[in-house]
Each structure stands twice: as structure tokens, then as C-alpha cells.
Amino acid sequence: MGKLDSKVPSGPLADKWTKHKNEIDLVNPANKRNIDIIVVGTGLAGGSAAATLAELGYNVKTFCYQDSPRRAHSIAAQGGINAAKNYQGDGDSVYRLFYDTIKGGDYRSREANVYRLAEVSTNIIDQCVAQGVPFAREYGGLLDNRSFGGVLVSRTFYAKGQTGQQLLLGAYAAMNRQIQRGKIKSYTRHEMLDLVLVDGKARGIIARDLVTGEIERHSAHAVVIASGGYGNLFFLSTYCMGANVMAAWRTHRRGAYFANPCFTQIHPTCIPVSGDHQSKLTLMSESLRNDGRIWVPKRLEDAQAIREGRLKPTQLSEEERDYYLERRYPAFGNLVPRDVASRAAKERCDAGYGVNKTGEAVYLDFTSAIMRYGREKALTSGMKDPDEKTIRELGEKVVENKYGNLFQMYEKIVDENPYKTPMKIYPAVHYTMGGLWVDYNLQTTIPGCYAAGEANFSDHGANRLGASALMQGLADGYFVLPYTIGDYLSDDIRTGAIPTDSPEFEKTEKEVRERIEKLMSGRGIHSVDYYHKKLGKIMWNKCGMSRNEKELKEAITEIAELRKDFWENVKVPGSPDSKNQELEKAGRVADFLELGELFALDALKRNESCGGHFREEYQTEEGEALRDDKNFKYVAAWEYVGKPKDSKLHKEDLVYENIEVKTRSYK
Amino acid sequence: MKLYLKIWRQKDANSKGAMVDYTLNGVESDMSFLEMLDVLNEELISKGEEPVEFDHDCREGICGTCSLMINGRPHGPDSMITVCQLHMRSFNDGDEIVIEPWRATAFPVIKDLITDRSAFDRIQQAGGYISVNTSGRPVDANAIPIEKDKADESFNAATCIGCGACVAACKNASAMLFTSAKVSQFALLPQGRVEAAERVQNMVRQMDLEGFGNCTNTGACEVECPKGISLENIARMNREYLSATLKG
Numbered sequence: 001m002g003k004l005d006s007k008v009p010s011g012p013l014a015d016k017w018t019k020h021k022n023e024i025d026l027v028n029p030a031n032k033r034n035i036d037i038i039v040v041g042t043g044l045a046g047g048s049a050a051a052t053l054a055e056l057g058y059n060v061k062t063f064c065y066q067d068s069p070r071r072a073h074s075i076a077a078q079g080g081i082n083a084a085k086n087y088q089g090d091g092d093s094v095y096r097l098f099y100d101t102i103k104g105g106d107y108r109s110r111e112a113n114v115y116r117l118a119e120v121s122t123n124i125i126d127q128c129v130a131q132g133v134p135f136a137r138e139y140g141g142l143l144d145n146r147s148f149g150g151v152l153v154s155r156t157f158y159a160k161g162q163t164g165q166q167l168l169l170g171a172y173a174a175m176n177r178q179i180q181r182g183k184i185k186s187y188t189r190h191e192m193l194d195l196v197l198v199d200g201k202a203r204g205i206i207a208r209d210l211v212t213g214e215i216e217r218h219s220a221h222a223v224v225i226a227s228g229g230y231g232n233l234f235f236l237s238t239y240c241m242g243a244n245v246m247a248a249w250r251t252h253r254r255g256a257y258f259a260n261p262c263f264t265q266i267h268p269t270c271i272p273v274s275g276d277h278q279s280k281l282t283l284m285s286e287s288l289r290n291d292g293r294i295w296v297p298k299r300l301e302d303a304q305a306i307r308e309g310r311l312k313p314t315q316l317s318e319e320e321r322d323y324y325l326e327r328r329y330p331a332f333g334n335l336v337p338r339d340v341a342s343r344a345a346k347e348r349c350d351a352g353y354g355v356n357k358t359g360e361a362v363y364l365d366f367t368s369a370i371m372r373y374g375r376e377k378a379l380t381s382g383m384k385d386p387d388e389k390t391i392r393e394l395g396e397k398v399v400e401n402k403y404g405n406l407f408q409m410y411e412k413i414v415d416e417n418p419y420k421t422p423m424k425i426y427p428a429v430h431y432t433m434g435g436l437w438v439d440y441n442l443q444t445t446i447p448g449c450y451a452a453g454e455a456n457f458s459d460h461g462a463n464r465l466g467a468s469a470l471m472q473g474l475a476d477g478y479f480v481l482p483y484t485i486g487d488y489l490s491d492d493i494r495t496g497a498i499p500t501d502s503p504e505f506e507k508t509e510k511e512v513r514e515r516i517e518k519l520m521s522g523r524g525i526h527s528v529d530y531y532h533k534k535l536g537k538i539m540w541n542k543c544g545m546s547r548n549e550k551e552l553k554e555a556i557t558e559i560a561e562l563r564k565d566f567w568e569n570v571k572v573p574g575s576p577d578s579k580n581q582e583l584e585k586a587g588r589v590a591d592f593l594e595l596g597e598l599f600a601l602d603a604l605k606r607n608e609s610c611g612g613h614f615r616e617e618y619q620t621e622e623g624e625a626l627r628d629d630k631n632f633k634y635v636a637a638w639e640y641v642g643k644p645k646d647s648k649l650h651k652e653d654l655v656y657e658n659i660e661v662k663t664r665s666y667k
Numbered sequence: 668m669k670l671y672l673k674i675w676r677q678k679d680a681n682s683k684g685a686m687v688d689y690t691l692n693g694v695e696s697d698m699s700f701l702e703m704l705d706v707l708n709e710e711l712i713s714k715g716e717e718p719v720e721f722d723h724d725c726r727e728g729i730c731g732t733c734s735l736m737i738n739g740r741p742h743g744p745d746s747m748i749t750v751c752q753l754h755m756r757s758f759n760d761g762d763e764i765v766i767e768p769w770r771a772t773a774f775p776v777i778k779d780l781i782t783d784r785s786a787f788d789r790i791q792q793a794g795g796y797i798s799v800n801t802s803g804r805p806v807d808a809n810a811i812p813i814e815k816d817k818a819d820e821s822f823n824a825a826t827c828i829g830c831g832a833c834v835a836a837c838k839n840a841s842a843m844l845f846t847s848a849k850v851s852q853f854a855l856l857p858q859g860r861v862e863a864a865e866r867v868q869n870m871v872r873q874m875d876l877e878g879f880g881n882c883t884n885t886g887a888c889e890v891e892c893p894k895g896i897s898l899e900n901i902a903r904m905n906r907e908y909l910s911a912t913l914k915g
Contacts, residue, residue, distance in 0.1 A: 131796070
């Protein structure tokens, strides 16, 4: 298994990263000026990598499909970023963050990578504060923290409900500084359509200028894929509309293995679907589970009365409510990890306790928190015997201060006031743990091609903990990749600029043009969205929160049929030589139609339940996930060989030397 | 609901545009405004016509991509939201809705309702950052305590999403609210004070070069800003600018 060498350095876990940094080759500053790097995607991982690489002296070209790097979807991350600072003195440490992340990922991630992530997490916070990221502070002027799912400490740093925005603007600012210095050339409204390999090495990309339609060749000594996750495979998700897998999938087709595609995170607290016209789903941050309690009615008839509008949730007494997370998982309560919380919501709704018209919603209730905060505020303000109404008003102010923008967002979408009536929530696709397989250096199986952030598979195993995506994106971009890429590039100091007129560029460009032509030549009547929605339905119904062999097999066949129909019939209006949003969408959906099949195959072959991957055949009597460490303690890395369903499986065995592999329990 | 839409159509930057009328049936009140346009586009595609192009991405009010002038107001009739957060329940059956792109010399139209806002990027590139090395070893994050009020004020300025509604709302197409928000975020923090004078001068210089108009204190920008960025930021930037040039 030569190609799947994880390249994890030897030595004790806590020393691996330092030792590795000391031993890998460096490129001297003068030589860095002769080396070009392409970064695809400008979210937290791509933006931070681009800024740091440019600062080190490399010539960087960034590509994003948005009109500005600042708009990448990292911007929408709400809750926070984890770091093992232990500012709260609650016993946190690098080891604990490492342990929580491995356990949260249900023992399906690589020890050494996760330890490094925990190790550099503290640098990220220092870095961001130095950059002027306005994190929340306490009255003493020091940084504030809150708690997230799956952990028992408060290690999450935040900026109200806009942490992703503030961190991304920090990375964007760092990029801007390098753009001004001429070290980064930023290509906006550009999309990578293919990867160019020369002598087996990644040496450039073919991109399309989305405004003019022009097909461009860009060369470099290394290519970094930081294009995010592939949750839009499901059509409805919390991803932005443009999020896509094209850069990663084209890289996969050129030889990079794709790891654990079926590991998808379904986030428990999103605003439920309201109708067929729906284009996207909106997340309500996990931080709300710090103060919100999740429940459904205890009695089926009450749930039905609520669905029919005959009963209001506020009319039900405490005894008539089933706080099912607190009941099932007393130790973690409402703060169980996302996969557990999502499945529990589905279980209650499937059993008939759902509380909206479609029966697919549960309550997230802030009454207890409002009253608790209100009482505390009244006491500290010196009020004696305040009445219920005053307490509620005071408490609502405290809650508004903490989550105001989220409550406002909810009210705008649902047209209900969440201070007065509990929020309705339901799980939705939110993040993909799977992605391009990378080694310890974040290099894919293609030499010179790296993957960072959500686009790689490396750190979250089968389930990601809250506030860890921002941490991983910035860790990869600011602190890992800039070091590890030098080890590879040290061989390229004499190579000189990579020409773009080689036969390899010629051939790849030709293939890209033929593909566009084919997309434009569909003879049918249906739009791209028609196919995308159909794919989304197959994925959600057969590869969603719970999966079984029969339906996964059906999904594989149905997706292949849909793909055939798509390529023959999809209707793309307009011309390829100008701005054409339908053509952009068509290219992205074409790749989802291939990935979907591989996704189902991966889920079918993993005969166990772990993290976000729940196979109905493998569960305990209590309905908890039943892992099979004997047979499936590996990373499934898929090699492209032609059709997705014929993909070849390579296994990277996961070795746990520093952690005891246990059954995950949050009871 | 049945709606009568008047939408700006323009083939590309070099072509002349015009308003085109569309009648749309079957609009539901819990659709978002952009979902209503999705429905229109599906209809157009099925009729073999080119869909209306508009910028949008996150559809949850944070990326700042969507940018429509609706009945003469940036982001439409409701306050404190972007177009993607606007729902059709704000309209009535039989309404006529006029939809245009941002109108500003510094934001040229690319196609239909899409404009080029890269001028904003260039203003940020001129100085919208603190010059610290990202791969360096800065001091511990808690080594610099910052008063909560100051930190909150800085955060409020930093919540600008760069959508350009302030420019679109302004009769002079001024970018003062946008530029001042970034200047303020850093001016309010001790980390940002070091380069404050240089920053404000560079950013204002770039803003002027891009062809944005002057500020005449009308305050329309603040009213239409989906994030409620305060006019106080403009006052702060003016102070910063004045003191920087006097020190000069």
C-alpha cells in the first residue's frame, strides 16, 4: 500500500509535530521568490494559507468563484472556535481537546493529526487577536468562553453569533496585506475546472473566468485545494448556494484518493423545511444548546393537537414535556454531540411526536434560561421580590445580548418570536468530514497537490465537534501547510517557472472545453435545479441520517440513471462565452452526480455505525450506534478508475497508541 | 399571489440595459424573495429564455453577496436584513415590484442585476489590516486586556458585510460608511492604534480614487444598512483623518 503512507513522524505523540518541523526541508527566502503556489478557495483554510505562504515569500495565486475572497462560506459559521487555552481554569489541556476530538469523531480519525490540531489551537487565538479579530470579552477585559457539544469544559472563543465572519475577515485582511505587496494575485469570479498534471505532479489548473467565460491556464509548483465541503450534494443544506465539489472531485479524477465520502454531519438545530420552493436551510448555532432545552410533547395526542394548531407549546406544563436529550443522556444533556442529537430528534419525529405541519420539527426552548438569567440579574441589580414579568424582561435582555442576531434571523424566516414561543428546529446537512485523503503533510496522493480545511478528510473522523471546523481551517492554513509544503517545494528551487504551453496543459484544456460543450448540448426540457433536487431527494431519503443496505443499493442505481439522463437532457440556456450562472451550476451538479454514487458505495461498504454514519443494521438495543473496530477501524480511501461504482478501495488502518478505544457514551 | 415584476436586464457591461416586465403566478408568502426569483427563472428556462442573473450565495444574510434595489430601496422594504432574508409575506397579491441592480459609478453592471464591487476590495487592500505576520509568534491573546465596551464597539463596526447597500442608498454614491466601519474596527483596538494614521489616509485615498462620491451627512446609508452600522463610524473616521493629516 505504498501510496497510502500517512507519513506520521515517529516518536512520542506530543513531540511529533515539533520534531517533524525540525527535520523537514526548508526553502531559503531567495528561492521562495521563484516558486509559485495556486490556492483554490479563499475561506478560512485557503485564505489563511494564501496569506501565510505569501508572507513567507512564495508567489501565490488565489481563486474563488465569489466576487470577493471575503464571501467564502466560512463567513457563515456562527458559534465559535475551540482552543485549549484553559483560560477558564476548568481543567482543559491540549490532551483533553485531542481526546474530545478523537472521541467525538467516534475513533475514525488519525491520532497524530488531531493532536497537532489541538497543539496549534492556542496559537490561532493569539494570532487572531493580534490581527484585530474582536472576540467577545468579559468586563475585566479578558477573553470570554462558552461551551459546545460533546465536551465538559468551556473552550470556545466567539464573537457573538458571527465568529466565522470575524475570523474570515481576519484572514481576508491578512490576504489583502499580501495583495497590496504584490505577493498574492487574487482571481475572483473564477472557477477551477480541472487539475493539470505534468510528470505525475500537480503543476497547475484550468480555470474559467465566470464573467467573460474565458478558459484560462494557470501554472504553479504546487496546488492547494481549499474549496470546502460537498454538503450541497443533498441540494438542501446549510451550505451557501455556490458551494461545490468541483475542485476536489476533478482532483480525485486526476488521481487523488477521496476518503470517507459517507461521513456527513447532519446538524441538529436548523430551521425546518417550509415547502417545495425551499432553496436552502438555515442553521441555528449549536451555542444555543448552552441555554436552550430541546423537547417534544410526552403525549402523541398533544403533538397532534400542536400540528393541527389546536394547542400552543406554551400551554403544556413541565410534566407534559419530554426533554428527551436530558432523559436519554443525563451527563451531557442538551450538549451531546451533533450526530447523537440529530438522530434523537429523528427518532422522536419518526415516532409521531414532531411539532410542525410536516411532523419534522422539535422545540428548542429558552424559557428556563430566560427565567434563570432574569433572577440572577434581578439579584445583582439589588431588586427585592421582582415579579415574574420583570424577571422575564430582564432575562430576555440577557439572552438577547448573547444570541440576539440568531433570534432575529429566526424571526425573519419563521415569522415567530422565539423569546415568547419556543423555536422549532430539525436536523439538516451541515458539514462533510470526508474529503480528499491527505497524509500528515496535508498532501494528497498526487505529488504537489495539497488539501486543507473541510476539503480534506483528516481531523474529524466520523463526526465533527462544534467549533472545530474554524479551528481546523485556520490550523491547516496558518500553521501546518506553510511548513509542510516547503518540504516538497525544496526540490523545486531549480525548476523555474512552469510553462503553460506544454502538451499536458493543451490536453487538459481541450477536455475541459469538450465537457462544457457537452453540458450545453442537452436536448431535454429540464433545468439543472430539476436534477439537483432529484439527486438531493435520493441522498436525503437513502443516504441521510440513517442508512440500510437495500436503500443504499437503490441509491447507487438511481443516481447512475439520473446522471445518464442529466448528461443527455439537461437544459443549459445562454452561451459558454459570457456570464452564465446556469452553466456554472451544471458543471457543479455533474460532479455531485458522480460523488453521490461513490458516497452511497462508501456507506454500503462500511458495515458498522459510527459518528454521522448510522446503518440501521448495526445498532444496540437502545438504538445507539454499534461500531465494529475489528473490521472497520480504517479510513476508506477511494481511487477513481472510471465509473464511481467501480472505484477501488484502499484502507489506511488507524492505530491508536495514546488513547483507549472505547464505546462512545454520553450518558 | 400574483406579482408584476419590472426587472433590469442587461446583456453585459458594454450593452445597454432596459426594464423588462414579467408576470409571476403562484408565489407563496413563506418563500424568500430570492426563491421567488428562482421560480421566475425556472419558468424562463422552461420557455427557452435566459434566466435573470443576480448575485447571491449564503442566503442567510451574512456573506454580503446579494444586492438588489427593490422598489427603490437597497435590500427591499424591511429594515436590518439583506435581500436573501426578505420574505414574500412583506408583499401583497397584485403588487408591482421594481428590481434593479445597485446604481453607482464605482459599481459597474456586469450582467442584469450583478455589479462589480471590487472597488471595496481595493479599499481594504489599501490598509484594512493590522500588519502582523500570520506565521509569527505573537503575544498571548490575554496579554492585552481590552475594555468590554470598546471591544463591543469594535465588533459592531466589524460586522459590516461589504454588500454596498450604503453606496446604493446614497444620493452621492459615497462609500464613507463602508470605509469608516473598517477604520473604526481597528482604531478602537489597541492593536490597531499603531498604524491608525497611515491606515485612514491610505483607505480614504483609495476610496476617492475609485470614484465614490462625497458624504453630505444625509444618513440614508445608516437607515438602509442591513447590519445597522452606525453613522458614528463616519464621525470617527473624519476625526481620525483630520488628526492624521494634521500630524502629517
